[in-house]
Amino acid sequence: MAHVLGQNQYGKAETRVVRIYRDSTRHEIKDLNVSVALSGDLDDVHLTGSNANCLPTDTTKNTVYAFAKEHGIESAEAFGIHLARHFVDNNEPIHRARIRIEEYTWDRIRTPDSSARFIGSEEVGHSFVRNGGEIRTAQITYDGSRFEVITGLKELTVMNSTNSEFWGYIKDKYTTLKEAYDRILATQVTARWAHSWSGEETQPNWERSYTHVRRHLLEAFAETYSYSLQQTLHAMGSRVLNNRAEIDEVRLELPNKHHFLVDLEPFGLKNNNEVYFAADRPYGLIEGTVHREGVVPVIPVA
Numbered sequence: 001m002a003h004v005l006g007q008n009q010y011g012k013a014e015t016r017v018v019r020i021y022r023d024s025t026r027h028e029i030k031d032l033n034v035s036v037a038l039s040g041d042l043d044d045v046h047l048t049g050s051n052a053n054c055l056p057t058d059t060t061k062n063t064v065y066a067f068a069k070e071h072g073i074e075s076a077e078a079f080g081i082h083l084a085r086h087f088v089d090n091n092e093p094i095h096r097a098r099i100r101i102e103e104y105t106w107d108r109i110r111t112p113d114s115s116a117r118f119i120g121s122e123e124v125g126h127s128f129v130r131n132g133g134e135i136r137t138a139q140i141t142y143d144g145s146r147f148e149v150i151t152g153l154k155e156l157t158v159m160n161s162t163n164s165e166f167w168g169y170i171k172d173k174y175t176t177l178k179e180a181y182d183r184i185l186a187t188q189v190t191a192r193w194a195h196s197w198s199g200e201e202t203q204p205n206w207e208r209s210y211t212h213v214r215r216h217l218l219e220a221f222a223e224t225y226s227y228s229l230q231q232t233l234h235a236m237g238s239r240v241l242n243n244r245a246e247i248d249e250v251r252l253e254l255p256n257k258h259h260f261l262v263d264l265e266p267f268g269l270k271n272n273n274e275v276y277f278a279a280d281r282p283y284g285l286i287e288g289t290v291h292r293e294g295v296v297p298v299i300p301v302a
């Protein structure tokens with residue numbers, strides 16, 4: 001039986017690159033995890049053993065490090081665009097590059113010590129603490145003519161301790177869930193958003209765009225009086241599209257981090273919505289895309 005080689009791609013995954021800027025005593029850090037996936041005219045590599053069209057994954061890793069030195073890392077998106085363009089435009093057999101990046105952020109450590117090696121008010125120019133919050137993500141795809149840039153974040157955990165209800169749902173013989181008129185709403189946000197930029201004009205300010213999208217997601221979560229996590233999801237996506245013209249589509253994955261009231265009656269105590277059991281699994285998983293009318297969604301449904 002004949003077999004057909006289907007979609008394939010290759011490259012070095014998870015190259016961890018840390019770039020320090022030492023231009024002043026106030027150092028800057030960019031800390032990325034970069035995964036390269038190349039595809040193109042690679043049939044022979046798989047079928048005949050000829051590696052004539054194969055740019056080694058080792059080289060893709062080296063390119064990440066060399067570009068960090070030569071071009072710097074202004075933003076994950078700009079760095080990914082640079083890499084993708086390089087791999088496709090300089091290697092004839094490579095027709096498409098997908099660069100996935102995770103970015104870890106570092107906050108400055110502040111100290112009241114005012115000795116000379118500290119600059120500014122209370123900031124230490126060279127001391128950082130890893131931000132325990134969300135991880136930033138970026139995916140850049142380039143096919144030789146168009147770019148697709150999908151920015152995102154994951155592991156952003158948020159909670160509303162009130163302003164959340166859930167009732168009026170379908171009830172069948174298996175339904176035991178009690179209707180809730182004042183519950184905790186907590187989730188760990190995974191969000192991705194697609195930019196309309198595709199390579200023609202100058203690039204958006206990726207860092208500023210990220211900061212604003214994150215703020216809009218959080219503000220929408222906090223300000224929405226919620227009748228379901230689904231409704232909150234739509235409010236979060238809409239808020240981003242209403243406020244950020246550079247973005248066409250937002251996809252959200254929101255696990256419902258259930259908080260169940262503990263029965264305190266056995267101890268002769270009344271639980272007035274104060275003591276909860278935070279369950280880690282199973283969890284409801286609410287997923288959805290909000291996009292502009294007429295735009296064909298591009299963010300893959302994982």
Ligand SMILES: O=c1[nH]c(=O)c2[nH]c(=O)[nH]c2[nH]1
Nearest residue numbers: 166177227228229230256284
């Ligand atoms: O916001 C919610 N959406 C649901 O679909 C659902 N289902 C459920 O059991 N609890 C909840 N909460």
